[in-house]
Structures are given as structure tokens and as C-alpha cells.
Amino acid sequence: MNPQPAGHPAESAPGPDLMRAVVIERFGDPQVLRTVRLPRPARAPGHALVRVRAASVNFGETKIRKGLVPELGPPPLGLGSDLSGTVVEAEPGGRFRAGDDVYGIHFIGTYAEYVSVPEAALAAKPGSVDHVTAAALPVAAQTALVAVADYADLRAGQRILIHAAAGGVGHLAAQLARHRGAHVLGTARTAHHPFLRELGVHEPIDYTRVDFRSAATDIDVVLDLVGGEYGRRSLDCLRPGGLLLGAALDPGVTEEDAARRGRRYRWVGGTRLARPLDLVRELVDAGHLRVHVERTYPLSDLPAAHAHADSGRVTGKLVIAIDDEPPTPP
Ligand SMILES: NC(=O)c1ccc[n+]([C@@H]2O[C@H](COP(=O)([O-])OP(=O)(O)OC[C@H]3O[C@@H](n4cnc5c(N)ncnc54)[C@H](OP(=O)(O)O)[C@@H]3O)[C@@H](O)[C@H]2O)c1
Structure with missing residues (x-):
């Protein structure tokens, strides 16, 4: 698990190369979650650049926020592990093409409008569900x-x-x-x-x-x-x-x-299953697995979503819709 690169500009006017993302600058309660403008990431080799439509809240992210995962190092840190979104730039000759709907796991900050993700961490999104539902699934x-x-x-x-x-x-x-x-x-x-x-x-x-x-x-x-x-x-x-x-x-x-x-x-850590998210997609599309989304929050309400998760009373999953506000222009 790696944090998002340290040293981001504080919240500022949106620009063409900036995107909204949530970071923590210190450990603590949900109020430490801050929406900032970060440079939109470049696609790394072997990665797909994904426009994130939705992410979800996992117990693990609340633990990172509280400083209970010291191996990640000190803030600033990006948060968010699950994503569902659309490929905007693909690895030439790779598994995906621009326009593909994908879902996946990336532990360096999916509470963001764009993220560069290794192809191996992505799979085609289940076709039978929307991005909000798909984002509740990966982890x-x-x-x-x-x-x-x-x-x-x-x-x-x-x-x-x-x-x-x-x-x-x-x-x-x-x-x-x-x-x-x-x-x-x-x-x-x-x-x-x-x-x-x-x-x-x-x-x-x-x-x-x-x-x-x-x-x-x-x-x-x-x-x-x-x-x-x-x-x-x-x-x-x-x-x-x-x-x-x-x-x-x-x-x-x-x-x-x-x-x-x-x-x-x-x-439970690691797996011998070759492509678990492909298996999850098949189960979802066949109607054998249904994720329950208790509530969807906009990215700007992430502190409220984390407070909800901290209550320990969530039924199923909480999802963060990143699409519900005008996106920073690509
Ligand atoms: N190893 C891995 O790869 C991995 C991956 C994901 C998650 N995890 C871990 O798995 C755990 C669960 O994560 P999660 O995201 O599923 O949690 P979660 O969604 O936050 O769990 C919420 C649920 O916990 C129940 N609950 C709370 N206290 C309970 C108790 N004492 N006995 C029984 N149920 C209780 C609540 O039901 P009631 O309101 O009915 O009590 C609530 O529905 C976490 O420790 C997380 O870190 C590990």
C-alpha cells in the first residue's frame, strides 16, 4: 500500500491540469479529510489512466485516517482503495482501451477524479450494475x-x-x-x-x-x-x-x-485465485452476488461518510460518488 505523493498544493482555483482529490494532512477524526486540487496524474507504464466515477469506504481507510497503519508513513496521504470508472488513456497494446468501463483496487488514493492504475489491478466492470454499485465491490x-x-x-x-x-x-x-x-x-x-x-x-x-x-x-x-x-x-x-x-x-x-x-x-491476505475481480464480475452478472449500498455520499461529504463508517453500524457498503459534482475538465 503506497500513499499518494507528498507535497500537494492547497485548495485553489481549478485549472485544466488539476483534479479534485481527498487527502489527509494529519491523522485524526473524519474532519481531517480535505478536498484539494492536485495535478492530474500522468499514466504510468503498464497502467491505465482512469476517470473515477465512484469509490467506496472500507474499514481499512478509516484505520489509515486514524494513524493505525504506521507502515504507510506520515501524512500527507491520499485515501481510497476501490474504484469504478472509465479508462481515458490506455497502455498501447494492453488489456484495456479508452472508453472501457473498469473497476478495481488501488491503494494510493481513489478518492480522486483521476488515478493511474496498474492494468493487473483492474477488471472489466460488471455490466449489470452502475458505477456506484460496482465501486462498492472490489476490496x-x-x-x-x-x-x-x-x-x-x-x-x-x-x-x-x-x-x-x-x-x-x-x-x-x-x-x-x-x-x-x-x-x-x-x-x-x-x-x-x-x-x-x-x-x-x-x-x-x-x-x-x-x-x-x-x-x-x-x-x-x-x-x-x-x-x-x-x-x-x-x-x-x-x-x-x-x-x-x-x-x-x-x-x-x-x-x-x-x-x-x-x-x-x-x-486472509493474498490469494491463489488468478483474477478474483473477473470471478466477482461473473458472480454479480449471473445474479449470484448482490452488493448492498446503504448510502451514497458525494466526494464533498467524505467526512460524513467516514463518520458513518466509524459508527461500526454500516449495513453493507457506503459509496462515494465522484461524478455527482461537475468534474474538473480533462
Ligand atoms: N484482510 C483483508 O484483506 C481485509 C479486507 C477488507 C476488510 N478487512 C477487515 O475486515 C473487517 C470487516 O471489515 P468491513 O469493511 O466488512 O466492516 P464494516 O462493514 O465496517 O462492518 C460493519 C458491521 O459490523 C457489525 N459489527 C460491529 N461489531 C460487531 C460485533 N461485535 N459482532 C458482530 N458484528 C459486529 C455491524 O453489525 P451490527 O450493527 O449488527 O452489529 C455492522 O454491520 C475489518 O477489520 C477490516 O479491516 C480485511
Whole structure:
């Protein structure tokens, strides 16, 4: 993950070579997110230059904003990882052409009107959804797919417990698990249980009312999107040999902890799947995967979107529409 180049001009009058982008100049609450004018990036070799139509808010970006990802270095930093948009300049002889609608993941600031993205990080956008919906997918859907289809290789009849099943990654993982024929249990507050049932969750568990360990036993796979104490307690739910997948920054468990209990643990990072976003597109266009967008914010309201995400109560995803205001002229 690399930050956007340091040293940007402060907000100024738009010009032909400038674009709107959001940066942080210090770590902190959502008010540190500032819309500035930056030079429009040049297309790098092997990249496509993309006019971003929409981005989304991921838990990871709120952690960067708070200064909880120190390996990125100090501000100023660009934020935003997901994008859906249109190629405006393509690599000659490459995979894409100007005018192609694409979606993808780029960890150096997709809260911007233009971004130069390695071709390998892009895929053709699902044709059945608009840019706002497509932008909600990349990080969350790829993480869910990699966990369910690659790390767990979940099979029909297996029992999976998904923590934070109503959130961005969780609500997509629940659908993928159900699509594979698994028996799905998911933690969420009671208010989210109708939503979980719509996703195909067989057994919603209100973690505020019961200890999930009493409601989820003999589990083959736990996908823990909460971490910390949840990771440790989740080992109690697994059958012998069962697999705990951790995705939170603090998983609360190590491989050795799990092995001592006769269980397995892995952190979800990287994948053997060749082109996960192509697989996500196929699932979306076939009607097997539907991303729920709770709310769309304009780029100028990004602080409100981050405050919403900080509440920890998001249902599905929050999207940032970059197209809703007049774009800086190309
Ligand atoms: N490793 C990776 O590649 C990767 C990629 C993406 C995300 N992640 C990580 O995965 C985690 C989830 O990310 P996300 O974007 O899906 O989160 P999110 O959308 O912000 O999650 C919000 C949901 O969390 C639920 N929730 C909050 N506290 C809970 C608890 N104690 N038990 C059960 N559910 C709870 C809420 O449901 P209720 O209101 O019903 O409680 C809400 O629907 C984060 O730690 C993120 O950093 C990792």
C-alpha cells in the first residue's frame, strides 16, 4: 500500500491540469479529510489512466485516517482503495482501451477524479450494475471470495460462522457461502436479522444477547471480521481440525494457538485465485452476488461518510460518488 505523493498544493482555483482529490494532512477524526486540487496524474507504464466515477469506504481507510497503519508513513496521504470508472488513456497494446468501463483496487488514493492504475489491478466492470454499485465491490467482494472460495474452499453441507455478517465483507461472504451450498451462521444485532435472512443466512445470532459460542457449535469454518477477543472465542466453535480465518488487523489468535487446540488458523491476505475481480464480475452478472449500498455520499461529504463508517453500524457498503459534482475538465 503506497500513499499518494507528498507535497500537494492547497485548495485553489481549478485549472485544466488539476483534479479534485481527498487527502489527509494529519491523522485524526473524519474532519481531517480535505478536498484539494492536485495535478492530474500522468499514466504510468503498464497502467491505465482512469476517470473515477465512484469509490467506496472500507474499514481499512478509516484505520489509515486514524494513524493505525504506521507502515504507510506520515501524512500527507491520499485515501481510497476501490474504484469504478472509465479508462481515458490506455497502455498501447494492453488489456484495456479508452472508453472501457473498469473497476478495481488501488491503494494510493481513489478518492480522486483521476488515478493511474496498474492494468493487473483492474477488471472489466460488471455490466449489470452502475458505477456506484460496482465501486462498492472490489476490496470487500475480493476479500469475501478469497476467504470463502480459496482459503476455506467451502463445500456444500459445511457449516460456516461469519462474524459481522451484515457489514461490507460479511454480507458478501454470506451470499458466497450460501451459493456454495454451506449452512451459514452469522453474527449481527437483531435489527439486522431480516437483512441476514435475505442474504441466505440460515442462523442469525445476536451477539449482544447470547454468547455466540452457545449458538454456533461444530463449525467447519469461522470467518472472523471482528478480531481480538472474537478470534480467541471462535476457536471454541470449531470442530476438531476446523479452520479460523482472520481478516481484522488484530486477529487475536496465532497459528500456534489454534494448533494447540487441534484447530487451524490463517490470516486472509493474498490469494491463489488468478483474477478474483473477473470471478466477482461473473458472480454479480449471473445474479449470484448482490452488493448492498446503504448510502451514497458525494466526494464533498467524505467526512460524513467516514463518520458513518466509524459508527461500526454500516449495513453493507457506503459509496462515494465522484461524478455527482461537475468534474474538473480533462
Ligand atoms: N484482510 C483483508 O484483506 C481485509 C479486507 C477488507 C476488510 N478487512 C477487515 O475486515 C473487517 C470487516 O471489515 P468491513 O469493511 O466488512 O466492516 P464494516 O462493514 O465496517 O462492518 C460493519 C458491521 O459490523 C457489525 N459489527 C460491529 N461489531 C460487531 C460485533 N461485535 N459482532 C458482530 N458484528 C459486529 C455491524 O453489525 P451490527 O450493527 O449488527 O452489529 C455492522 O454491520 C475489518 O477489520 C477490516 O479491516 C480485511
